[in-house]
Amino acid sequence: MTPLKVITYPANGLLKNFFFLIILLLPYSILSQCPNNNITFSSQAEIDSFPILYPNCSEFDYSIFISGNDITNLNGLIGLNSIGNRLEIFDNESLVSIDGLINLSSVENLILIENNDLLTDLTGLNNILFSDSDIKIIDNDNLSSLTGLDNLVQVRSLFLTHNQKLDNLLGLNNLEYVELDLRIENNFLLSSLAGLNNLKYVAGDLRIDGAALPNFLGLDSLTNVGGTLMVKHNGNLLDFSGLEYLNSIGSLDILGNASLTNFNAINLNTSFLSYLSINSNGSLKGLYGLESIGNIINTCNINNNPSLYNLSGLNGLSNVYSISIDQNDSLINLEGLENLEVVTGFLQINHNDRLISIEHLHNVNHIYWFLTILDNQLLFSLNGLDDCNFSLLQSIYIANNPHLSDCAIQSVCNYFDIPNAIISIQNNAVGCNSPQEVADSCGILGVPEIPIEKKISVFPNPFTTSTTIEYELKEISNIQFTIYNVIG
Structure with missing residues (x-):
C-alpha cells in the first residue's frame, strides 16, 4: 500500500x-466495510479477493450465494462471523472444502449446501451451536460424513436429502432439539442413525424415508415428536427398536416399508393423534405398540397391508373421525376395534379378500357420514353393527360381497325409516342383493298407496303460460299430480 x-x-x-x-x-x-446488499461468488478469484476488498468484514447483514465451476475452497471467507440472512453453497463441481467458514457462528435464515459433487464432509461449520436457520444438506454425491456439525445443539429445521454416500449421522452427536422438521430422506446407503443419540425433541415432523435402516437404533433419547412421525419406503426396516423411549407423537404415517413386521418396540403414551396412516407394508402382521391411542381427530387409514391378519394394537381406540380398512388381503376379522364407539365421518371396509366377520365393531354406537362395505369376498354378515345408530348417516353402500346374505340387522332396518336415506345394496348374496330384499327380511311392508282425491280445481284451464292448482289437504297424506299435456 x-x-x-x-x-x-x-x-x-x-x-x-x-x-x-x-x-x-x-x-x-x-x-474496510461489508457490502450493503446480497453478494454472489461465481469464481475462486472472487472468493480470494473478498478479504482484500473487505478486510474487516465479519458481520455480514445480507445473503451470500456461492456457485461456480472453478471454486475449490472458501478460505477467503475466513473472517466472517455471522450472516444476516442466507448462506447458499450450490452447484460447485470443484469444491472440496468449506473450511474457510470455520469462524462462522451464526446464519439467520438458511444454510443450504446442495449439489457439490466433491465435498466429503462439512468441516467449517464447527462453530454453529444454536441455529435459528434451516440447514439443508442436499444432493452432495460424495458426502460421507457430517463432521463439521459436531457442536450443533439446536436448529430450526434440518434436512438431509439424497446424499448418496452418507451411511451414518455421526457428526450430529450434540444435537438435542429441532424446532420444526427433521427430514432424513433418500439417503439410500444410510444404515445407521448413530449420531442422533442425544436428540430428545422434534417439535415438527420427523421424516425418515428411503434409507437402508434395519431399525431406529441411534434415536435412543428421543421422547417427543410434536408433528408427524413419518416412516416411508425403508426396505430393510424390520421393527421400531431404538424408539423405546418415544412416548408422544402428533400423527403416525407408515408407508411402503416392505420388511416391517411390527411396532412392538414402541411404547407410546399418546391418547390423541391428528391422523393414523398405515399403508402398503408388505410384511406387517400386527399393530401392537399403538394401544394408548384413544382418539384420532382426522382419518385412520389401514390399507394394503397384505400380511395383516387383525387390528390388535388399536384396542384403546374409542373415537375417530373416519376409518378406512381397505385391501388387507390376510385380514380375517377386526379384532382390535372392540372399543371403538364413535365414527364422526365415514366407515369404509373394502377389498379385504379374507375378511369373514366385523363382529368386533359391536361397541360402535354412531356413524355420522357414510358406511361403505364393498368387495369383501368372504364376509357373510353385518353382525357387529347391530346396535349402531344410523339416524344421522347420509348413505349406505353395500356391494359386491358375494357371500354376504345377512344384512337385515336392526340398525340397517331402522335406516329404512329415515327420510331421504340413501341406500345402495347390490351384487351381494341372496337376501342382501337389493334394498327390497333387505327390507323384506326386515319385515318392512311397502308404503300403502293412498287414494288420490279428485276435488282439485285448476284455473285457468287450458292455460298458456301459467295456471293455479288448488287442493284442500285435510290430513297428512301423499298427493300425486299428473300432467298429461299443456291443455289439461
Missing part, C-alpha cells in the same frame, strides 16, 4: 491539511 502523502500549507493551513487527509483516507474506509 502506497504511504499517504500529506501536503503542508503555509501558516494557518493546519485545517486544510486535516480535510485533505480525510479525503485521501475515504477509499480505505469504504474498503
Whole structure:
C-alpha cells in the first residue's frame, strides 16, 4: 500500500491539511466495510479477493450465494462471523472444502449446501451451536460424513436429502432439539442413525424415508415428536427398536416399508393423534405398540397391508373421525376395534379378500357420514353393527360381497325409516342383493298407496303460460299430480 502523502500549507493551513487527509483516507474506509446488499461468488478469484476488498468484514447483514465451476475452497471467507440472512453453497463441481467458514457462528435464515459433487464432509461449520436457520444438506454425491456439525445443539429445521454416500449421522452427536422438521430422506446407503443419540425433541415432523435402516437404533433419547412421525419406503426396516423411549407423537404415517413386521418396540403414551396412516407394508402382521391411542381427530387409514391378519394394537381406540380398512388381503376379522364407539365421518371396509366377520365393531354406537362395505369376498354378515345408530348417516353402500346374505340387522332396518336415506345394496348374496330384499327380511311392508282425491280445481284451464292448482289437504297424506299435456 502506497504511504499517504500529506501536503503542508503555509501558516494557518493546519485545517486544510486535516480535510485533505480525510479525503485521501475515504477509499480505505469504504474498503474496510461489508457490502450493503446480497453478494454472489461465481469464481475462486472472487472468493480470494473478498478479504482484500473487505478486510474487516465479519458481520455480514445480507445473503451470500456461492456457485461456480472453478471454486475449490472458501478460505477467503475466513473472517466472517455471522450472516444476516442466507448462506447458499450450490452447484460447485470443484469444491472440496468449506473450511474457510470455520469462524462462522451464526446464519439467520438458511444454510443450504446442495449439489457439490466433491465435498466429503462439512468441516467449517464447527462453530454453529444454536441455529435459528434451516440447514439443508442436499444432493452432495460424495458426502460421507457430517463432521463439521459436531457442536450443533439446536436448529430450526434440518434436512438431509439424497446424499448418496452418507451411511451414518455421526457428526450430529450434540444435537438435542429441532424446532420444526427433521427430514432424513433418500439417503439410500444410510444404515445407521448413530449420531442422533442425544436428540430428545422434534417439535415438527420427523421424516425418515428411503434409507437402508434395519431399525431406529441411534434415536435412543428421543421422547417427543410434536408433528408427524413419518416412516416411508425403508426396505430393510424390520421393527421400531431404538424408539423405546418415544412416548408422544402428533400423527403416525407408515408407508411402503416392505420388511416391517411390527411396532412392538414402541411404547407410546399418546391418547390423541391428528391422523393414523398405515399403508402398503408388505410384511406387517400386527399393530401392537399403538394401544394408548384413544382418539384420532382426522382419518385412520389401514390399507394394503397384505400380511395383516387383525387390528390388535388399536384396542384403546374409542373415537375417530373416519376409518378406512381397505385391501388387507390376510385380514380375517377386526379384532382390535372392540372399543371403538364413535365414527364422526365415514366407515369404509373394502377389498379385504379374507375378511369373514366385523363382529368386533359391536361397541360402535354412531356413524355420522357414510358406511361403505364393498368387495369383501368372504364376509357373510353385518353382525357387529347391530346396535349402531344410523339416524344421522347420509348413505349406505353395500356391494359386491358375494357371500354376504345377512344384512337385515336392526340398525340397517331402522335406516329404512329415515327420510331421504340413501341406500345402495347390490351384487351381494341372496337376501342382501337389493334394498327390497333387505327390507323384506326386515319385515318392512311397502308404503300403502293412498287414494288420490279428485276435488282439485285448476284455473285457468287450458292455460298458456301459467295456471293455479288448488287442493284442500285435510290430513297428512301423499298427493300425486299428473300432467298429461299443456291443455289439461
